[in-house]
Amino acid sequence: MSLTLKELFNKIFKILNSKKIENPGLEANMIISHVLKINNEKIFMQNNKKVYKKNLSKIYKIVRQRIQDKPMAYLVGNTYFYSNKFYVNNNVLIPRPESELIVELGCKSIKNTKDPEILDLCCGSGCIGISIYKNLRWKPQIVFSDISAKALKVCKKNLNKFRIKKNSIVIESDLFKKIDRKFNLIVCNPPYIKNADFLNLDNTIRSYEPRSALVSSDNGTNHLKRVIKSSKKRLYDNGVLVVEIGYNQSKEITNFFKKQGFSDIVVSKDLSGIKRAISAKWKK
Template identity: 30%
Template structure:
């Protein structure tokens, strides 16, 4: 019978398996999954490297690496993802929070707001972050997916903003009443013909309705632009995340809807990422 592997040996073997499976950053993923299997912080993996892995940890690690090798996202295996300095619970029911969405957060926080509406709330990462950062504000997050609403509610509780966050099921503005001084959204913006080009992690493990409108990628923006003026207070703002080629098209939709002060905000990589506008008044 083989002796027990050390943590370091197990990580080397896992890295090789993940590399062979075409995983982007196999060493990083092998490390994160070992930390999860051993139930320690990732920063402490180096400390256990020379130690032999106990059989139950080794078995748990092997299962995690096997799932990662078939391209299940690390965040789903860990059950969480970091966003704007906080950890959010995630699953295959919601879009993974992405660092580029922090561009929308920065833009939202650059001016005051009291009452925010998040269309397509998903994991809740946008709404919950905005309420956690702006403790005087309240907000409503809506999503067509019941599972996403449950996930967003759990994250609101996790970050102690549940008293100021209402989560409801709605198809865009369908079941929404009232007016807001800030509307935010990260809608599905991938053109259906581009879905095949996505990584297996995204294409096979994230909710399709959060990725594409099954059309040209602008369907959500058409609905949002058409209805937003009815739900924005005078001087209220709207901020939407976009795909990097959609700035002009989304700006034109906002302009046609009578919104003013339209601007395009790039992400840290210099790609167009957010379109913002204001309700005249």
């Protein structure tokens, strides 16, 4: 049995469309190009190329998983963040566009620091720290840390991919427990969703992404507050902490930063206008 690329594309498009997948054309394209290992554009340039049974079965298997809500990034094993393609699997959160704000704020805060020392805490795939590294003129030393050994395996794969293994250290740690040095910049996108909100998330997220990457106790603020409190000992004078926060946490977390003695506290909005990140300076 075989189908031409055009027939195959149309068939998958129809299936995905009937299941109300948001971008059926784009996703059909991604699935085919992933399995056949060809460029997206080539699918349309090779309309009559035949696809045979073995590859058809692989493609249909992915389509079946996709219509059961498995995220595309896990199915094809990668996703784009800050214009770069990161390796991902279901042991890490899929990097979100709103987290690109942390990269912007982090880079801005150390653009004039020579040889900065940086910590990407709760690093997951490593997307934030790696994007900062790639955007700095002076290549920094970056520590990547996460509580999950499986997530750190993914992070290490990305460090290899982007050739920054030499400039990085990977530490498995519950927040700062195994981190005993200071930094000029700490970036952190911790779990910050409260359990009740988690239960209302889309099935694509709830059933497939690691719960431990998303949910935090105390109305979602437990990790954030622990990070802010412990950062004081782990920042050099004038060092900066940048954290991502939930849609309704700006007031509570800003107050907590103040209470802990941070200065220059700035709340930034993401592209949807949601208060999504807070940066603050630590002065002794």
